[in-house]
Amino acid sequence: MRVFLTGATGFIGSRIVPELLAAGHQVLGLTRSEAGARSLAAAGAEPHRGDIEDLDSLRDGAAKSDAVIHTAFDHNFSNFVANCEKDKRVIEALGDALAGSDRLLIITSGVGMGSAEHGQPAREDVFNTDHANPRILSELTGAAMAEKGVKVSVVRLPQVHDTVKQGLITPLIEQTRAKGVSAYLGEGRNRWSAAHVLDVARLYRLALDKQEAGVRYNAVAEEGISMREIAEVIGGGLNVPVVSLPQEEAADHFGWLSIFAAMDLPASSEWTRAHLGWQPTGPGLIADLELMDYSQAAAA
Numbered sequence: 001m002r003v004f005l006t007g008a009t010g011f012i013g014s015r016i017v018p019e020l021l022a023a024g025h026q027v028l029g030l031t032r033s034e035a036g037a038r039s040l041a042a043a044g045a046e047p048h049r050g051d052i053e054d055l056d057s058l059r060d061g062a063a064k065s066d067a068v069i070h071t072a073f074d075h076n077f078s079n080f081v082a083n084c085e086k087d088k089r090v091i092e093a094l095g096d097a098l099a100g101s102d103r104l105l106i107i108t109s110g111v112g113m114g115s116a117e118h119g120q121p122a123r124e125d126v127f128n129t130d131h132a133n134p135r136i137l138s139e140l141t142g143a144a145m146a147e148k149g150v151k152v153s154v155v156r157l158p159q160v161h162d163t164v165k166q167g168l169i170t171p172l173i174e175q176t177r178a179k180g181v182s183a184y185l186g187e188g189r190n191r192w193s194a195a196h197v198l199d200v201a202r203l204y205r206l207a208l209d210k211q212e213a214g215v216r217y218n219a220v221a222e223e224g225i226s227m228r229e230i231a232e233v234i235g236g237g238l239n240v241p242v243v244s245l246p247q248e249e250a251a252d253h254f255g256w257l258s259i260f261a262a263m264d265l266p267a268s269s270e271w272t273r274a275h276l277g278w279q280p281t282g283p284g285l286i287a288d289l290e291l292m293d294y295s296q297a298a299a300a
């Protein structure tokens with residue numbers, strides 16, 4: 001199958017490329033830059049020059065392919081709401097190009113969208129349309145495109161990690177370095193789920209091969225790691241004290257991350273594992289954080 005992969009040069013997308021190629025697929029990878037095009041060609045993919053702001057480039061890539069996996073996103077968090085609206089336009093453009101065909105569009109979301117009740121693990125069969133995270137727009141748009149007859153499935157992600165990057169924990173580490181203390185809120189019992197980046201890449205490929213629309217997959221290897229445990233390993237890595245803060249100090253300490261730092265976000269992947277035969281094997285989040293080179297992280 002010829003697969004149009006947006007975000008092909010990104011942290012996760014660059015791991016999806018070899019996964020797809022090894023399974024016998026061809027990859028048309030979106031990138032904005034010459035350097036991105038060179039790295040895609042070196043990896044064995046066909047570069048497709050374009051941008052998530054250039055909807056024609058997206059329609060063109062989708063039109064040339066048998067399926068689309070969409071992982072591009074502008075991660076400038078100071079513009080998060082606008083960037084979620086940008087993602088809506090991207091999903092609409094990709095969906096428009098696929099409408100009326102049986103070609104699958106796989107979009108990306110967060111596991112939190114499947115959280116039914118505070119403290120309960122998020123599940124694949126739940127879509128909490130009242131979720132406070134503006135990123136909900138990606139899934140709402142996917143659902144709107146499905147109503148228009150587009151074959152859409154959703155991969156929901158937790159903190160995706162290796163020994164260099166770990167989702168929201170990467171900016172948390174930089175914040176911890178700047179503040180000189182590694183903090184958690186209250187008893188630090190609230191949890192974040194996680195998965196290794198290679199397990200996540202394999203899940204996208206399995207979802208592609210399954211060719212099923214109208215489903216949501218939770219790419220979760222670890223259901224919930226407490227914020228206290230995360231703060232302790234970061235504190236050890238940076239050699240700074242680990243402290244508990246009251247909720248009132250969350251905004252001051254965590255800045256834009258405070259909304260996430262307070263969230264209890266456990267997530268299950270029971271259904272995904274059974275449905276796709278997905279078995280995560282990668283190292284856990286704490287193991288990757290223990291092996292990280294914190295001096296290199298400072299330079300990144």
Ligand SMILES: NC(=O)c1ccc[n+]([C@@H]2O[C@H](COP(=O)([O-])OP(=O)(O)OC[C@H]3O[C@@H](n4cnc5c(N)ncnc54)[C@H](OP(=O)(O)O)[C@@H]3O)[C@@H](O)[C@H]2O)c1
Nearest residue numbers: 007009010011012031032036052072073074157159160167
């Ligand atoms: N990493 C995680 O832990 C995590 C957790 C939850 C959800 N997610 C979601 O998973 C998806 C993949 O995440 P990732 O960590 O792999 O992302 P990433 O490393 O930041 O990669 C983003 C990709 O988007 C592309 N892009 C195209 N146009 C862009 C623009 N105008 N501005 C910025 N980037 C642009 C970039 O490609 P070029 O620079 O080559 O153009 C890049 O390949 C995203 O939807 C993300 O929100 C990730």
